[in-house]
Amino acid sequence: MATNKKKILITESFSQTGRALLGERDDIEMVEFPNMISAGDFQAMLMQQAPVHGVALGPTRFGEPELEASRDMKVVTRIGVGYDAVDVPALSRRKVPLMTAGTANSPSVAEQALFMMLWLAKRAAEMHAIVRDGSWGYRLGKLPYDLYGKTLLIVGFGRIGTRTAKRCLAMEMQVLVYDPYKSAEEIKAAGCEPVADLDAALPRADFVSIHCPKTPETVGLFNAARLSLMKPAAYLINTARGGIVDEKALHQALLSGKLAGAGLDVFEQEPPPVGHELHSLPNVIMAPHVAGVTREAVDRMSEQTARNILSALDGAPIRQNVINQDVL
Structure with missing residues (x-):
């Protein structure tokens, strides 16, 4: 039933490879958001879509206000490897893993x-x-x-x-x-x-x-x-x-x-x-911060991000991709 689905917010830059992996699961509902969404608009979207259980982020900032707005966040992922826009201690306080795309890009x-x-x-x-x-x-x-x-x-x-x-x-x-x-x-x-x-x-x-x-x-x-x-x-x-x-x-x-x-x-x-x-x-x-954003890298990162999300929702997050290991 739809009420049992886990809602995942994914950025528009998420590739079809990653979408296909999430789409194979009948317990996942995907909702897209703009890659360059403002902090205020993103918080408003989280509140509107709540409860939200996972996010696949591009450059969007994420911290305590976003956690509060989502109401039931289980995993925060980056379609990439950098995470300076994410408040890691805030996630750790709520036992929410932050996961990155590993070696993908x-x-x-x-x-x-x-x-x-x-x-x-x-x-x-x-x-x-x-x-x-x-x-x-x-x-x-x-x-x-x-x-x-x-x-x-x-x-x-x-x-x-x-x-x-x-x-x-x-x-x-x-x-x-x-x-x-x-x-x-x-x-x-x-x-x-x-x-x-x-x-x-x-x-x-x-x-x-x-x-x-x-x-x-x-x-x-x-x-x-x-x-x-x-x-x-x-x-x-x-x-x-x-x-x-x-x-x-x-x-x-x-x-x-x-x-x-x-x-x-x-x-x-x-x-x-x-x-x-x-x-x-x-x-x-x-260059406009695209060193790690080739066509092939976006596919690899999106696929890894989808696997990260699913692993966390299934209770066994891929350990080497978790930044805040204290939550494991």
Whole structure:
């Protein structure tokens, strides 16, 4: 009977693969909501649809007010791996698991990080403009760079950082890793060099790729002082979270020639305001927080999210995908 169904709110970006898995169950009712819904509208929808037993979130914030509005929340899931928009302690207080999509989008983010390194090193925009504008004779004045033989510093050696390392090792780069939560043995086993001091490692790097979560510890990690330790010929890539890099300090470093370039998929404010000071710099490549949102990744993440929801509703949440393990 309909009264026995579990109501699941899913964002409109949820793929057909995930919907099909949930749709196979006659005890599940799916209700769609806009991917960029406001906090107020989302709370109102939860109250209107209550009781709501599960949510599959995109970027929507979720915390105590949403838990209260839903009345009987059993599981909160992210169609992705980041969860800085979710109030984890609030969920833990109510014994509600927060689950993420595990490794579903990590290959995609690693590819984006490598793509941004290659775009910047190969001076892709400038090369394109030389051909387009008939400036062929100037091509030797804007020589690109090889990744071969260069040193990459990876900050954060989780699911994405490890995959980025694997791809860059295949490019015959030397890979340094800074992650205070990983053992030196694990990093060495992956063919990389562990570094214990971030500040000491930065001057060695030709490329720095950020893959750590956004936490109180990492907000502002790359401030003016830290950026000043990088080589003037180095490139900074951030496909992790906005706020880990101080954008004003980055703009100044790029403008003054203290840093060669940057690749940014994430920003302090998303979307960043039109006319943001970084937009006009020729040595910056940007993307709208889509590194982990390829066609294939959305299918993988939606499928994993659906499996996460079902596992929690069936009383056996997939343990490795639960962030707040204290609820298990």
